Amino acid sequence: MQHFRLIPLLLLVACGAPQVQIAVTPPQPIRRCLLLTTNDSESNFDGAERGADGKLTYTYPLARIAAAKKAALAARPGGVLLLEGGDVLQGRFLERQDGDRAKAAADNWPLYEAAGYDFGVLGNHEFDNGPKVVRRALQGLHQFRLLAANVDGAGTALDPADPGHPQGLFAATALVECGGIKIGLFGLLTPSTRTISDLGDVKLKPLQETTQASLTALRQQGAETIVLLSHLGVDDDKQLAQAIPGIDVIVGGHSHTKLEHAVRVEHNNRLAPTWITQTGARFERLGRMDLAVDADGHVLDATTYALELPQAHVPDPGIVAATDKLLAELVPEKVIGKRDYAWDVMDIAHSQYAVRASRAVAQYAARVSKHHVDGGLLNTGGFRSHTIYPPGPVTNLEVSAIHPFRNRVVLVTLTGQQLKDVLEHACGHAQNLEHGANSIVWGVQVRCDVARTPARYKYVDNKPVAIEAHGDRAQDVTVAGQPLALGKKYTIATLDYLARGGSSYLPLQLGEHQCLDGKAFKADDKTACGETALLSDVISEAVTAGELDRP
Ligand SMILES: [Zn+2]
Known part of the structure; x- marks a missing residue:
């Protein structure tokens, strides 16, 4: 193209006509x-x-x-x-x-x-x-x-x-x-x-x-x-x-x-x-x-x-x-059972799977410890992998992906007031109002009224160390269908992590703790209950037994 444009210009110059400046911007390549x-x-x-x-x-x-x-x-x-x-x-x-x-x-x-x-x-x-x-x-x-x-x-x-x-x-x-x-x-x-x-x-x-x-x-x-x-x-x-x-x-x-x-x-x-x-x-x-x-x-x-x-x-x-x-270095994947319904591990607070997992923990603890167990309690943070598993075969690796932490199942015995304090925590306490319903409870019923007064904790270094005021948000609490009696004692199956006060579960830390073999332990004893089953093992066993498919 260029020389066609040059020819008339040269002719113009040759004829002595005034020079014309033409600025030709070369097209920018894409x-x-x-x-x-x-x-x-x-x-x-x-x-x-x-x-x-x-x-x-x-x-x-x-x-x-x-x-x-x-x-x-x-x-x-x-x-x-x-x-x-x-x-x-x-x-x-x-x-x-x-x-x-x-x-x-x-x-x-x-x-x-x-x-x-x-x-x-x-x-x-x-x-x-x-x-x-x-x-x-x-x-x-x-x-x-x-x-x-x-x-x-x-x-x-x-x-x-x-x-x-x-x-x-x-x-x-x-x-x-x-x-x-x-x-x-x-x-x-x-x-x-x-x-x-x-x-x-x-x-x-x-x-x-x-x-x-x-x-x-x-x-x-x-x-x-x-x-x-x-x-x-x-x-x-x-x-x-x-x-x-x-x-x-x-x-x-x-x-x-x-x-x-x-x-x-x-x-x-x-x-x-x-x-x-x-x-x-x-x-x-x-x-x-x-x-x-x-x-x-x-x-x-x-x-x-x-x-x-x-x-x-x-x-x-x-x-x-x-x-x-x-x-070659991984745990081999194997099918350990099935699920009849989708396991929702995204919306834990409303997940049927989560409630049945809490029930499995309570029933496992009762069977192994031969102790009366009133309920099971897990925290939403103990469920990971953030996905929905469709009905079908369940593998060992799915269970360990949902429950990756090496938490063990233990018993905590609480007074009725302490159990109510635990449920107040679930309904959202003063420092934790945005994270209500962070407990998954089975065996215990509660209605959270968040318009009422939350519990107030005393904190040292961001850790709760004492309950300064009981809350009033956990309403209509029943255990096995009976109204909660504040002076009575109740035993809950939960995780050692929560029993030690993890995730700010101070009310659980304040109860009496024992491993499933009956040994008592203190909340600050990090090595206690080393022989007890891990949460992932308890869930795997429940899957194999078909317990999680039972309503
Ligand atoms: Zn993501």
Whole structure:
């Protein structure tokens, strides 16, 4: 084209006519970066599936995703990013035969790194075993960068400072060049992590302020296109995108939503829209978005986003071998019984499974101790894995995922007043009003009237040490159908953790404690009842006996 334009100009010059200056701006090439994405992959490295015949088959989805990244990178060097939307440290690959969850966690992220993952975000499940385990796992990473702009670990077990990682163990934001585009990334962790997992003393910063600050910082560093790795869930993603314009793409997670098309969030000014993606969970799909941007870094076309089956790729043999090596160290999965109804391990306070688990604990304790037991009490925090299990076979690993802690079943004998104090705690005490109904009780009925006065505790160093005033919220209390008698004694089966006053269960700490073999123990004796069954064993036994299917 160029020489056709030159010829008339030369003619004009030759004729001595005045020179005409024509500024021809060369068209800016469209730049592209291929985003490959997963979320909530829960270390489902082997993709084990149990067929109708009960046999397990392995699809090795991570090894297939590694192959997809390798092939994409070969076709487009420097133009591919592999991203994970959070919730990695969960599921099968945390169940080692030696029970060492910290080691299991430390083995997990490096496999993502080996598969070619570039960036990820911390999810709530990463914290299921506390921030120390997250720290140890992060220490094994060198290329795969975890981002979490709203996580403030300074001075805690998750302080990002680490001698082996000059750039920090994890970061708020990152700037990377992909296909010639300067891409700014930041990560956000769901604030619900505070209640559904164990953040310890790690603090969370407010979402909108953190988002605004991250956008400003990234733009100042020269980011043209902004990608948010979000472990918030798709509804919160939409809200955030609407509230804070300027995010180009959200690689989402947490809600396990399989978005076949990217969701477009328009802004009512002239800013570019935000595109939200999510791929389901457990490596079932790989998200692929060929991000095309204009000269200003605005996303031109996000409609290329599509989900594909990892099965479309031949597994990378190195990742298969690494998966098999880890698999050999795990507890083998086996079917231990069945469930006739869905186990809701998301809404514990209203879960039929949770009440029946409390009943199983009470009945087990009565059978083994030969002691009269009036009721069973578990706390909502003792139920993990945050999912709904459909009716069907139950495996040993499902039970240990729901009850991962090594808590033992014990007996606590309380006066009627002390039992009422326990129920006041369940109805929400003065320091804990937002967390009402955090006890799952079987055998005891209570109506919580939150308009009435809550109990008041005396605190020392954030720990309750005495009840200053009994509450009045636990109303119409009955035990085995009879009204509670304040002077009478009642025996409750519960966990040693709660009997020692864990989760601020001071009223349980104040009762008389005994192991199921009849030995009394003091609340501060950490080694007592070592011979007693773990909660996960009691539940497993109840599953096998079909007790949890009984109304
Ligand atoms: Zn999550």
